[in-house]
Amino acid sequence: MRLDLTTLNLVLAIEQTRSITRGAEREHLALAAASKRLSDLESRLGVQLFERRARGVEPTEACRALVRHIRSLNASLHALESEVVEFARGIKGHLRLVANASAISECLPPDLVAFSQAHPQIRISLEDLTSAEVQTAVAEGRADVGVFTPPLLDSRLQTWPYRSGRLAVLVPQGHALGEREALPFVDLLDYDLIGLHAGASVQELMREQALTHGRTLKARLQVRGFDAIAQLVEAGLGVAVLPEGPARRLAQVFRVQVLRLDEPWAQRQYLLGVAAQERLPLVVQRFTDSLLQCAGTHPEQEPS
Template identity: 65%
Template sequence: MRFDLVTLNLVLAIAETRSITAGAQREHLALAAASRRLSDVETRLGVKLFDRRARGVELTEAGHALVRHIRSLHASLHALESEVMEFSRGIRGHLRIAANAGAIAESLPADLAAFSQAHPGIRISLEDLGSAQVLAAVADGRADVGVYVPPQHLEEGLRTHAYREALLRAVVPRGHALARRKSVDFDALLDHEIVGLPIGSSLHQTMLEHAQRSGRVLNVRVQVRGFDAVAQLVEAGLGVALLPAGVADRLQRLFDLKVLGFTEPWACRQYRLAVRDQPVLPTAVQRFIDALGAPAVPAPASPPSPSKTPRLE
């Protein structure tokens, strides 16, 4: 089955404006021509893409699937155009990385510096996102590589690679009752108010899940973005915290804190890389994965499902 970009762009415009008329106007098409194109593509696919309602149109399940592929296609075309144009400026590739704060603070800087030195022609951009947002950015094509912490729901069309392991440490004020210990378990931390990262961060989600499993309440007193802010609030006596070990050790030299070992089995976290699952990765992405020596993580077994792949003209 063959599609043209005009029709695909029209479907996306209708989905985003929730109106055939507005979608046609955005794509500079006459309403009659837009309606005919939409009717033709629905007939060829054998499914309805939109439910017509009094206040506009709503995507059907089939429509959602097509729009997801159209957005992925747009991202690929944009990446293609950007990468090819950069050759004219002497740049041999552009690597867009989205990563969670822990990876940026602990592991990525040295690896990015080494990669940049080995591949000076590849331009790197880095965005700080939560782990769930990282996976969404890779799935949507806004990032080429994502660095995240499981467990997160793996978006369809992605594959993962093992990257680094990192430990968690407990952080308490220097004069705190727990400061006399060398290490603590999670149950001991839950007896105190918590200074944490925002809802949606992988560390907050992990703490919340383990508190619920043990029948305890995660008593979060304050949530802030940024490890420095967490450290300052802990130093001020507003609570205790869990932080990545490398971050905690560094902040201990800047603030009046005590860093304790954390004895839970889940204190060891894994950073993983996520990339789009495609037969041939872009050159910059493949070189980055090779440079990190990041082995692929086998995907969970699932029954195959038939799918139709659109062909462009």
């Protein structure tokens, strides 16, 4: 049985969009051609891949099993391409990196500079996602490497300890809490909290910690970007918890004050993750080795 990539990617697109029409559009196929490809594939496999509904389609269990293999196949094809192009002239590889906002702001930039200087012919694309989204993107082959904060949610990853960071409190200058150098998280729960968008690791961590005190967050404002948080804190609209490194840099620009968050969970570990596989593509191996060496972690250390 011969399966072509166009048809397999069409199945993946339909499964993700829950629509044959939108899946066909995403794969640049005419609707009639896409429907025929899908019908032929179902006949060839002897199973129904989608249940037709009034508002779209729903994947069957057979489809979900097929989709897992398609994602694995796409990841393997990308790994193959990455390794082969090492022997080409010019750009020798393209590495897709995803990381959460804290990692991008707190620890990644100097390590990316070091890698780029040592490997100028390898192009890096970087995307900002939540820690949960980072893990899914790497596990499904949509990214090569991810940097995120625990917990580890996807067993399809192998990870290494990368760097550590610390959370701090940001308050407006002249705020009542500003007279203290450090404070526990419970003291913030009486104030409006300005945070990142839902799903961000810091936001989820604060929500969980509030629940342990039998409280709820007064999350009045949620925005994207630490600079936006600092501007809102400066304006007196609330207080915030964010990584200490970015917080101290922002305190040099905005009229805000940085306080130490006196909690054990304020100390955080960043993880470097790749899809679990017997052998990493050369570009990915070089990149992970470089980042772990920059962080002072032995690259040969067994991943978790």
